[in-house]
Amino acid sequence: MSNPREHIRAAQAAELRGDKPGAIAELRRASALYRRAGNPARAIQLLRHAQSLDPSREDVAAELRRVEGLAVPSLQQTLPGEESEASEGAVVLELRPAPDELTERQRLIEEALRQASGSEEGGPSQEEGARWQVEAPPGGGLQPVDIQEASRRAFEWARKHLQDQEERAPREWSVEEEEGTSGGLEMRPVEEPEPQANATHEGHVHLRARPADVGLEVKALVAQDMTALVAEVISPTAASEEAPQGYRLSPGDFRAYEEQVSPSAHEEPPARNEARSEERALIERGPTRADPAIDAWCSFCCRPRAEVGELVAGPTGSFICATCVGESSGLLGLEEAAPGRARPSRRKETQAEVAGLVGQQEARELLERALQVGARRVLVVGPVGTGKSAWFRQLERQERGTLMTLETLEQGAGGPVVLVENVDRLSPEAQERLSSFLARHPERTVLMSARGSLGAPKLLLQGAEGSLPVLSTRALSEGVLNSVSVSLLEQIQLAIPLQVPTREEFMEIARQLLGPRAPLLALSDDLLAAIASEAAVSPRAGHELLALLARVPEGSWSLVTAGKGTAAQKKKKSAPKPKARSAGRGRRKGTK
Numbered sequence: 001m002s003n004p005r006e007h008i009r010a011a012q013a014a015e016l017r018g019d020k021p022g023a024i025a026e027l028r029r030a031s032a033l034y035r036r037a038g039n040p041a042r043a044i045q046l047l048r049h050a051q052s053l054d055p056s057r058e059d060v061a062a063e064l065r066r067v068e069g070l071a072v073p074s075l076q077q078t079l080p081g082e083e084s085e086a087s088e089g090a091v092v093l094e095l096r097p098a099p100d101e102l103t104e105r106q107r108l109i110e111e112a113l114r115q116a117s118g119s120e121e122g123g124p125s126q127e128e129g130a131r132w133q134v135e136a137p138p139g140g141g142l143q144p145v146d147i148q149e150a151s152r153r154a155f156e157w158a159r160k161h162l163q164d165q166e167e168r169a170p171r172e173w174s175v176e177e178e179e180g181t182s183g184g185l186e187m188r189p190v191e192e193p194e195p196q197a198n199a200t201h202e203g204h205v206h207l208r209a210r211p212a213d214v215g216l217e218v219k220a221l222v223a224q225d226m227t228a229l230v231a232e233v234i235s236p237t238a239a240s241e242e243a244p245q246g247y248r249l250s251p252g253d254f255r256a257y258e259e260q261v262s263p264s265a266h267e268e269p270p271a272r273n274e275a276r277s278e279e280r281a282l283i284e285r286g287p288t289r290a291d292p293a294i295d296a297w298c299s300f301c302c303r304p305r306a307e308v309g310e311l312v313a314g315p316t317g318s319f320i321c322a323t324c325v326g327e328s329s330g331l332l333g334l335e336e337a338a339p340g341r342a343r344p345s346r347r348k349e350t351q352a353e354v355a356g357l358v359g360q361q362e363a364r365e366l367l368e369r370a371l372q373v374g375a376r377r378v379l380v381v382g383p384v385g386t387g388k389s390a391w392f393r394q395l396e397r398q399e400r401g402t403l404m405t406l407e408t409l410e411q412g413a414g415g416p417v418v419l420v421e422n423v424d425r426l427s428p429e430a431q432e433r434l435s436s437f438l439a440r441h442p443e444r445t446v447l448m449s450a451r452g453s454l455g456a457p458k459l460l461l462q463g464a465e466g467s468l469p470v471l472s473t474r475a476l477s478e479g480v481l482n483s484v485s486v487s488l489l490e491q492i493q494l495a496i497p498l499q500v501p502t503r504e505e506f507m508e509i510a511r512q513l514l515g516p517r518a519p520l521l522a523l524s525d526d527l528l529a530a531i532a533s534e535a536a537v538s539p540r541a542g543h544e545l546l547a548l549l550a551r552v553p554e555g556s557w558s559l560v561t562a563g564k565g566t567a568a569q570k571k572k573k574s575a576p577k578p579k580a581r582s583a584g585r586g587r588r589k590g591t592k
Helices: 004-017 020-036 040-053 059-069 106-117 147-168 251-261 269-277 322-332 359-371 388-397 408-409 428-439 473-479 502-517 525-537 544-552 566-576
Strands: 091-094 131-135 173-180 184-189 215-223 226-234 247-249 311-313 319-321 378-381 417-420 445-451 459-465 466-470 494-497 521-523 555-557
Touching: 004 020, 004 040, 020 040, 020 059, 040 059, 131 319, 319 322, 359 378, 359 466, 359 494, 378 388, 378 473, 388 417, 388 445, 408 417, 466 494, 473 494, 502 521, 502 525, 502 544, 521 525, 525 544
Parallel strands: 378 445, 378 494, 417 445, 521 555
Antiparallel strands: 091 131, 173 184, 215 226, 215 247, 311 319, 459 466
């Protein structure tokens, strides 16, 4: 792959899989491509991210130090007296290639300083490797330079020649000694030579027209009777330290001046801005944990945060839950599908779920009073088939509660009121988990149901909202047939009993259940009454009513009374019975 972005995407995928060595290898390949393309800053950024994945990798740290060293060349000046006593009486300037981040404005400022010094063209300078020696002219020493005046003249000259120099200014400069009465240093353009293999340019400052937040320090170097004007490009960090002498131009001065002279001089074309936005940091391109304050939905299963729990946010504004992550991993074959968090199924409602709670008016009013006074733990107790499940589903359709399993509840999902069915059928371990959850989250309102039958309460509280029955833990345990742990019953604040519906209530329930099947199925009132009577005496109550109605095929039906029968039944009753044969007839002779 020759595109560094492909390596970055591969590194991101490896990091999401937990393959840190693979991610580091891809990041190093992308860094090498950026380094060869002349973008060391991006290469350093990728290496730093690779080092953060595994700080113990010495090879990554060594490569990072090497790339950072190559990306920070310096521009220095030294006095020859510090290195050799044989060169006393001269000032030696050591020039090294400037950083890639130097801009066109640095080139303009340096040329402005040349003009500001008032120098004139003189003889060629003497080159000794990468060093230049500035000697006193025959006519005498160099004249001191007013730094403030030189800076003012430099800005004036830069404003005058800005547009012209941007089009035709060369990119290389040489520092030459000027011989004349005005004396000083002069930077002259050097003709750009043809590119040669292994060619080196010693003593030249390479300037690239690229914006950078840098400063320029102008100061005078004095050695015995000679004075030289020196301009040094400094970084923002170095600009914060005060120079020993000289006048320093801050980055803000350059920016304000450049905006005044040519506001669009440093603007980049839109295409380049778009390319840079695509090359943003790797961490900004990956998934992050969704902000808990955002009421987001999973983009895959379309379920709210309150139902599926925490979400992961993508860079495009999408979200995904833990369950969909596990299922997606299984589909891609990356790993075994992680067991997702349980969530309530959204299956099609059956006839039993469509029918609401009929009767039980006292239980309804008791639940309303309990919620008004702030009861958080409510247990609905009733025999099999009395409407516990139908009541909970009716509350969910009315958006007054959310049906949940224990696993989903433990994940922190659910609305203000949570509905948990059949806690008596949970295993002892699951009941202990539910009890621990209720103890840890006293602010959650949880309605539970269990099979059983409660007796009359011995304590009855009376208040402004009405009366509330209070049952002991022993009475609750006996009411649910000792099928619920004591630790869970101790947290129950109110128990609501449900009674077996009467025959008339069963008839109303039957009409609601037959509503979706009309007009294909019609039953007479006497048949409905007979079916309701059978359900009322059955220990399965409402479940028996459902079973009887399911056995009736489509059509119109009525009940046959005990004194009536069909024509076939009457004919069978009127047929004569065959006569019994005598004991002695029909036998063979000699048999008994």
